[in-house]
Amino acid sequence: MVFNEIGIMEISRFNMSHCVVVKKIIQECAKMKMEKMVLNRFNESDGWGEINPVTLSSDWSRVARLLTLAGLSVVGSLGNVYMISAVMIEDHLKKRGNTFIVNVALADLLITGVVMPASAIVILAGLDPATEVCNVQWFLAILSWLVTVLSLAATAAENYSRLCLSPETYARLTTRRVTIIVLSIWAVSIIVVTIQQIFNVGPSYCKRPSGILLYQAMTASIFFILPALLTTFYYAKTIMQVRLARTHPSFKPPVAFGWDYSLMKTNMYSFCLFFLFWVPFGVILFIDSVKSISPKLFYNLAWIALSKSCVNNFLYCILDRHFRSAYINLFHYCCCKTTVTFSRRTREVARPSGDVRVHIIPGYNMYSYTSPQRSGRECTKVTSGKRTSANRPPRPHHNRDVYEL
Template identity: 25%
Template sequence: MAILGNLLVMVAVCWDRQLRKIKTNYFIVSLAFADLLVSVLVMPFGAIELVQDIWIYGEMFCLVRTSLDVLLTTASIFHLCCISLDRYYAICCQPLVYRNKMTPLRIALMLGGCWVIPTFISFLPIMQGWNNIGIIDLIEKRKFNQNSNSTYCVFMVNKPYAITCSVVAFYIPFLLMVLAYYRIYVTAKEHAHQIQMLQRAGASSESRPQSADQHSTHRMRTETKAAKTLCIIMGCFCLCWAPFFVTNIVDPFIDYSVPGQVWTAFLWLGYINSGLNPFLYAFLNKSFRRAFLIILCCDDERYRRPSILGQTVPCSTTTINGSTHVLRKDFLFGRDILARHWTKPVRVDPFSGTLSIRCLTVRKPVLG
């Protein structure tokens, strides 16, 4: 599932031009590539060792496999952090600020950092043996399998490496993600309140009063949806990786007394995150789901984006916080979604004092 899900994400973005226009999707594709490599280069060898209870690929490949493990899982976490920062700038800042912050060069630098920085806590120290300093005798003792007279691929770390690796690979990204998603949630609540005000004003101007219960229900649904989405993302991330990195930073200070079975369980729990990421960051997105359906259903026309046929619809004006806004009824998309949209403040003639309104038009979509 992890391989299929991540491959679908990559193919969808490469195939769908609209998905390529969204900056966040560059991070999602790179994340999918990292998770795909985890599924192909790391997990199979770990599964073989787990089933056979022996490492048969030699000491050098053990170091390479361990380095790839640290590199790719850290890169995956870094991508999750970058996605949260990208969403923060997109939702919590003005559009101009987002365009200035998330330039193509900055996106390229962030993606490069997601892959380069992990090498300094993976291949460099592991191949140099810096993580083994002071505990080499303990590692040699634990890597020997007395039952089969063979060896395991054992990865143990000293205190300096455990602290450095855990802080860089997990705790700093985790803190940034918590702060970013908290601000996103607060902003979503503010936006829901503003939308409620505009809807009330629009209903009043059209002489179509709505009850307070309806507005409260709409606002509550908006806030609940945002809260659920953020809770799912952060909950899955913490559930998958927190046990491993808490154990990783504690074990050297308690004389490496954590059982090997616990280490294995926590490590594979982290691997599960590589299979969950496509569902959390892509499958929950309508545009991605439509692209997946088209790919899996051999370019079925039923799942293509709606074509444009049209007619104009009425619009009305309202004043909120001293600014005049144009509101218009929007089309029914699906079954029961009736949204209201508004434009920037309209122009007032400073000489005559008359209000100049240019009513916007909406074209009703027809699928197929």
């Protein structure tokens, strides 16, 4: 009897220990399964496809991804810098209202100058999955997106007031007010994006949370649909009023009006280009909060949306004559005049002052000459009249210094 009780106790103890072991195994399996699901959601899995939100699809070779990102970064950054510089140096583009165009270029420069180079660095360093880098990239991407949306709406309103309202009304848009509007756009955008990142209440490029469809709908209505409707309204109203004014025989606008109207249409095409690149990713972002989407489709559309920052500056170069002229002059200035050369001849004891040839860009008057000899000859021309080339003494070519900058 005693042996039976001892046997029963041992069996019970064995069963209890066995249950504990089985329970631990089940917990470990559940934990591993959860970690695998999170990893698959973020980076790579058998059913989701191999893709990283920072470094593109692993179907491409490492060199191909690196060259693609580096090329987009260089071309996009150079184009955005050209776009900003064009507004600063082109005479017709030096208007306070074009500050909003510069603001769009600055927002694009965040993508081409920070987000894309960061991905290239991650590929070189071999960081995978680079969660911290992904969070920073998403913060800058959504910040650039929001600044662009608000700046496009401000550009449409400014174009309408410039073309359709009286000069007195447009004069109220002073440089100070334009500066306040630009700073307000950046301040509002930074505050909204920071709140979203801190409280994790918005759509995320990295974590892809679900169940936030209502919040996404409210956010999109305030910060995307409403500015888009205002932008469309101002452009449509401007086009209708200009076409109506052109029907009158007495309507003879100055040449500058035609240039401003052409720039307005280019701004409108830039707005359409923004829609073309970002709307597909926005639709997928909404669907992903309800139903899981293939990460390959999700992140490919995301990178297509980001690549808009590399294309917008070329749109202005193609469609607007003043941007195109400024781009050409900037190219010649940066690429064809990159060195400083000094051409010197042998000097005599009595050396006359030479001509100075200076390369300058304001107004695109590429060269300017100044010298005492030339000034003296000009004064002589005024007093003695025109000289023929036969009576003019030959100009000595020695003792001449040419400074080419």
